[in-house]
Amino acid sequence: MPKDVIERFELEFLQIINEQGVFDSALLPPFKDPDFKKIFETMVLVRTFNQRALSLQREGRIGTYASILGQEASQIGSALALEDGDWIFPSFRESGVFISRGYPMWMLYRYWMGDERGMKAPEGMNIFPMSVPVGTHLPHATGAAFAMKHRGDKKVAAVYFGDGGSSRGDFHEALNLAGVFKAPVIFLLQNNQWAISVPRARQSAAKTLAQRAFGYGVPGIQVDGNDLMAVYSATKEAVDRARRGDGPTLIECYTYRLDDHTTSDDASRYRNKEDVEEWRKKEPMIRFRLFLEKKGLWTKEYEEDVLRKALEAVDREIEAAEKYPAPDPADIIRYTNSELTQTQKRELEELGWEK
Amino acid sequence: MPKDVIERFELEFLQIINEQGVFDSALLPPFKDPDFKKIFETMVLVRTFNQRALSLQREGRIGTYASILGQEASQIGSALALEDGDWIFPSFRESGVFISRGYPMWMLYRYWMGDERGMKAPEGMNIFPMSVPVGTHLPHATGAAFAMKHRGDKKVAAVYFGDGGSSRGDFHEALNLAGVFKAPVIFLLQNNQWAISVPRARQSAAKTLAQRAFGYGVPGIQVDGNDLMAVYSATKEAVDRARRGDGPTLIECYTYRLDDHTTSDDASRYRNKEDVEEWRKKEPMIRFRLFLEKKGLWTKEYEEDVLRKALEAVDREIEAAEKYPAPDPADIIRYTNSELTQTQKRELEELGWEK
């Protein structure tokens, strides 16, 4: 009777394409060649969007911006495994998810210019607004997934959050409820090793964040977050499971934030260049490019062409964003409730915002 | 490279004395015979306190009360592993912990009569007031443990909470912080299978609650909560580890709430008698009595004598509680801040509560 082992857990790590572009063909998802190229093109587009956002910020044309450099595979790979009717609950660092789901880029720029209208997702596109208070949006995904189940809709919810977000009580309650409700939700933990200046090791004494899943009776896995195919494959498995009615999954994408936290941050204060340079070698584009090359799908000219098109597309979006009319101050009040209250009517008048 | 197992966990279960009183002498803590008897006497005292509380409530002499019937081993066994300078953070269902740490019983009764003064722990006795909002006191224990470490004091903090409490975000943040800070704190999860009417299986999809520990990089164990020696032994190990500077532990005491949730509850609405009767056979006194008998330490006369003394002691405490002077209404205001505010001075006057 003494100290019986009553449960055993094993945590797995998935990688399909390694840093040299070498891949395990048995594990490679069944994409066609044009799919692989399309994915590469999305990566280029997302990175272009991101680089332009950073320069717009420097020019004072948008406000604070959170770069996703280095996290393209985690974002695009997971978003790719979702379908159009699915619901997405992003954090503020998910440009790649938005763009790969087709969200208008000009609206994203508009948002970063400090305009709420940028988060008015086009009808039919179920992308929640970026959650600014870290981790607080996880329960929303659990709730939406509950609702899908309630309605008998074969949809899933996917929620993106960081290593920092995993320390919040919301994470715990959202995962625990999802487990109890067997809700079709995928928890996509973007472990980019940093929460502003706080390193992953200071965020939790646990070796991985994926192992939290066991505590909720939910499957969990850690994937190489810089390997788009691994991220896709793990997400797809989780999405299929959820759609089948078998409940939630926690996926930890092990990646790295190559840029400053946001444009307001100066990461050189708290981490050294060498570490960042080490990670730069592992960034997802390099590897995917090598993979394409091995498959005979990549040439220099091809990439130059893709990049040029991306730059053109992004320029058009910036133009659209910048020429969008200024917001109406009355909107501040107007969208608070379904109808104006007595107080609000008086205020609109007093403030002279009524038209 | 595919799906490597990168971590393995094993969850252990500890039992030392089984339901028939059979024990594993290799695991039995090194108590002397008088110690065993003393423990039995504490169990009787605690149970007597509890039974009298229930009858006082029925007579309208105290308010709502939360019975601990069935949880004596979990409470006393763990409290016994603590030392006098240690800090305790109880929930509202911890009479056994209070009493085995020497807390005046009349004060407990006073508290249940609806008098705050019952939670004014005697100087030198570091027992926090019962936490009514479930689970919210866990971070306090982590904080006190942090402070002990900061001061270099060789103390530990112990926090008691239920299976229900384990679903709250506070649980997550408190355990995670304790792991990061390597704080000397013991998380004593009293899994009594119910959170009012919500059964353990509905509280979380995880098979055990102890396995949550892995998610924080913290040791965790499940113990037979009806086996006082197992509870003591696991707690002692955790306390020693904490005092050594090796950080926190999560202990799940697997026990059962034999009575209604509180005197306001009617458990027959949501659970069936048969299950309760099954558990009644496993309750901790039966087993401990059999164990003592096997050791030649128990006779019927001995128990009768112990019980008589307990009844007398409890009667004296009830008398003391009941003849304690009524609280002063000015106390409502007086203990809000360190000093009366301008508003409070005016209010005391207006209300005529000033003496």
Next chain:
Amino acid sequence: MGKITIVQAINMALSEELARDKDVVILGEDIGKDGGVFRVTEGLAEKFGPERVVDTPLSELGIIGASIGMAAYGIKPVVEIQFMGFIYAGLEQIFSHASRLRSRTRGRFTAPIVVRTPYGIGIKPPELHSESAEAFFCHMPGVKVVVPSTPYHAKGLLKSAIRDPDPVIFLEPSRLYRSIKAEVPEDDYTVPLGKAEVYQEGNDITVVAWGTMLHRAAEAAEGFDCEIIDLMTLKPMDEEAILKSVKKTGRLVVVHEATKNCGLGAEIAALVAGEAMEHLKAPILRVAGPEAVVPMARLEDYYMPDKERIRKAYEKVMLY
């Protein structure tokens, strides 16, 4: 049908709404088999099944947060928080998300959740079971706050809350749950949100109250010519109703259980001091809890405004 209590009236409203709309889901701790600690949801789990009357883990943040996702998706969650003292864990979800989702997305997503919870003093329970934190929620733009004071209004207001497109905090005065009874129509009526009602007409003093205090303010009014306003929707407040009455009476007394400082009484007083000063014949008085938390049972009665304290305020404004 005979007279029923507020508990029964709320049960009726929930039952009718569950029957009317398949997308209505109620969630909370112990609301299923147990029927809720106040038995408000008694019988509903049997009638509508555990998928629509959902027992949840002990997870206030989680269920309020989840309800936001549910509501945005299109189903209609009605969350029960067992006592108002346990709503605070969900306050961030309500304030940072439910209240802002419409504004944040310029109407694309909304969070029409209902959070029901017993509140107020007067049943001599353990600590933190007697909270009156309505002012927190009234300070949140985008949130509606409703308190019924009679069985009739309880049913009608809850139905309105469930059908409302905005998040609603629905506060049920625990002391009134079973202490008053009234006839309640069995048909499908609603009482509109945002409108106060004159509970008793009068000419000398405007009294604004809600929940338990409404009845106490009325009891205390004997011998005074009070116009008593049952505010019902604390947010958005029916300013017009208050101002209209004060312009008639020239005197205002607000009665509430919550601690006075920054309580809703302050807002009502400030509204009148800003908009109807010229009509005032006396200082605006608030009868409210002192600067202290609600004590446990032994001292509870001292804390809660009683008839005598309310009468003193009436006298004071009349003698001024």
Next chain:
Amino acid sequence: MGKITIVQAINMALSEELARDKDVVILGEDIGKDGGVFRVTEGLAEKFGPERVVDTPLSELGIIGASIGMAAYGIKPVVEIQFMGFIYAGLEQIFSHASRLRSRTRGRFTAPIVVRTPYGIGIKPPELHSESAEAFFCHMPGVKVVVPSTPYHAKGLLKSAIRDPDPVIFLEPSRLYRSIKAEVPEDDYTVPLGKAEVYQEGNDITVVAWGTMLHRAAEAAEGFDCEIIDLMTLKPMDEEAILKSVKKTGRLVVVHEATKNCGLGAEIAALVAGEAMEHLKAPILRVAGPEAVVPMARLEDYYMPDKERIRKAYEKVMLY
């Protein structure tokens, strides 16, 4: 020593208190190596080590909750919450525990924590970085709420807060962090909690404000004979100072950034409407945020009370 900013003054107070008392520990996200997102804690980790200037996980509930246990044990935690918009997760810990521990144990345990956080509008940041939720905390008996408006007061008030035996919410106006500079003594002085100061004497209008709005109210005062009160401690409020001034001027304008409904302006108005009605020559006006949440950068300036809105209120009470 030259003129310094509020950021530097707070840094100085923290540094001096860390040096004075080994039991002072500061905790928060990014306060160590990074020196805090506003650089308020710059240099402190190097000086006092990571055990006293503690970088924490992203865990607002946890660190505020833990600080209660620390304070009860006897050390002195000073928690930094990165922006006030992220304090809500810790609200239950503050309201259900920190504010009540003394009362709950009749003085046996206390929770003298300090929670510092930047607040207010005016730096065009992302969403939820411009909150002014002071009224929530003012509605909590047992909690003190402090807002410095100048570098001198920032240092002196923070030192008082750290040495205070009660929990203190210390709100730092982010817009003022670096926008005003002043001489600040290098010695160990304190500014007492609970006392307001007359920022500018005057005879016609009493203006009560704090933080950013204090300076704006003063700028707007040109041409008016305003007595401007820097409230500083929002709770417990210096009622006497406000009443004394209103009794002199007969007019009251309160200015704050928070949404008007149930903001602290309501309490100040209600206090005066209850205690000094006979002295009033005009309605009590509040210049405050409208019934809406603070918008993002593009519309931020519209939301925040500006000089013109404040002057309108001054005019209105003068013309009444």
